[in-house]
Amino acid sequence: MTSALGRLHVLTDADGGPRALAVVAAAVAAGAPVVQVRAKGCSDRVLHDFARAVVELCRPAGTTVLVNDRVDVALAVGADGTHLGADDLPLAAARRVAGPGHLLGGTARDPQQARQLVAEGADYLGVGPAFATTTKTGLPDPIGVAGVGAVAAAVPVPVIAISGVTAARVGELIAAGATGVAVVGAVTGAADPGAATAELLRALEDSR
Ligand SMILES: Cc1ncc(COP(=O)(O)OP(=O)(O)O)c(N)n1
Numbered sequence: 591m592t593s594a595l596g597r598l599h600v601l602t603d604a605d606g607g608p609r610a611l612a613v614v615a616a617a618v619a620a621g622a623p624v625v626q627v628r629a630k631g632c633s634d635r636v637l638h639d640f641a642r643a644v645v646e647l648c649r650p651a652g653t654t655v656l657v658n659d660r661v662d663v664a665l666a667v668g669a670d671g672t673h674l675g676a677d678d679l680p681l682a683a684a685r686r687v688a689g690p691g692h693l694l695g696g697t698a699r700d701p702q703q704a705r706q707l708v709a710e711g712a713d714y715l716g717v718g719p720a721f722a723t724t725t726k727t728g729l730p731d732p733i734g735v736a737g738v739g740a741v742a743a744a745v746p747v748p749v750i751a752i753s754g755v756t757a758a759r760v761g762e763l764i765a766a767g768a769t770g771v772a773v774v775g776a777v778t779g780a781a782d783p784g785a786a787t788a789e790l791l792r793a794l795e796d797s798r
Pocket residue numbers: 599626628658659673674675676677678696697715716717726750752772
């Protein structure tokens with residue numbers, strides 16, 4: 591069975607280079623409950639080796655590891671789950687590949703899409719873009735706190751708000767119905783990723 595999903599998802603950034611692993615180590619040491627391996631533009635070998643290294647860092651701490659886009663890589667390295675967006679393998683197909691015990695998350699931007707993903711078997715939803723971000727290009731206009739809340743009201747699975755999330759914005763997202771948050775820049779771009787992780791965890795605790 592899949593474990594209860596953590597409320598803070600720290601996403602790695604870009605190419606899975608050595609600094610990315612140092613950021614993961616700091617976030618895990620600070621108590622991040624979920625790390626998502628997100629590495630774009632790298633070879634399958636680089637992605638596999640990076641994802642395996644993340645799993646090796648996270649396992650001793652009991653940190654859940656998700657892999658973005660690639661259920662094959664997630665299974666190959668023993669990760670706990672996979673996150674799938676509109677351009678990735680359909681969630682139902684990923685479920686056939688992964689079987690019942692593998693966490694599958696989908697990206698939702700509105701209640702209808704959210705309900706469809708849950709019907710296909712999504713264990714959780716990443717919902718955004720909550721706010722504007724420079725981390726990822728090509729996004730639709732931000733849906734705002736209200737848009738996140740509309741999705742959270744429509745589905746029974748955990749809703750993880752993403753895009754432009756900072757510690758200061760956690761409270762309003764949780765008050766609107768989000769279960770937790772996902773971040774890239776707030777941790778990977780911080781001078782002290784461990785301290786940034788701890789600040790986000792405090793904001794989540796305060797929002798209970
Ligand atoms: C928690 C979470 N939510 C949303 C996303 C975005 O995933 P996706 O739509 O597949 O886009 P890319 O991340 O692949 O650019 C996510 N990764 N995690």
